[in-house]
Amino acid sequence: MSNNSNTLLGVLAGTAVGATLGILFAPDKGINxxxxxxxxxxxxxxSLADSALDLRNTVAATVATNKETLDTKIENLVSDASYKADDVINQLEGKLKELKAKNKKLQKS
Known part of the structure; x- marks a missing residue:
């Protein structure tokens, strides 16, 4: 995107300079x-205003797309973390049951 905007600005600047030099060296009356x-x-x-508007719209669209992508990634990450937390809790509950059973056997002995 940056390369395209630099190229566009270069073309516009070159056009403006060339047109200005062409007018200055052309034989014509001063008022003309x-x-x-x-x-x-x-x-x-x-032309520059149009280019700036196009660039602004492009940047805004890119930011919006990246924001949506980031929101989706964060949502997926939170969802995955939630499932993993549930798995860890289930495993800990299973271990706790085992330890309670071992503790009962030890207390009966």
């Missing part, structure tokens, strides 16, 4: 050149 520069600046600004 200034108007062209303003028009090009506005177009570049709009």
């Amino acid at each position: 050149t200034r108007r062209k520069l303003v028009d090009e600046a506005v177009a570049t600004k709009e």
Whole structure:
């Protein structure tokens, strides 16, 4: 994602610089050149705003997807831990029964 945004910004910057240099070196009246520069600046600004909006939407979608994935992983982890805790409790209860039975035999002896 970062590589794509860097490439896009590079292309936009190159386009803006090239258009500005082309206008400055083209033989035309000063008022026409200034108007062209303003028009090009506005177009570049709009293009950058669109690119920033696209990047923001992409980042927001990625964050939302990663959050859902993280929530699912946490839920699975908690569920697994709960089952394992139940298994441990069952094993401990079994051991406790065995120890109680051994204790009764020892007390009868």
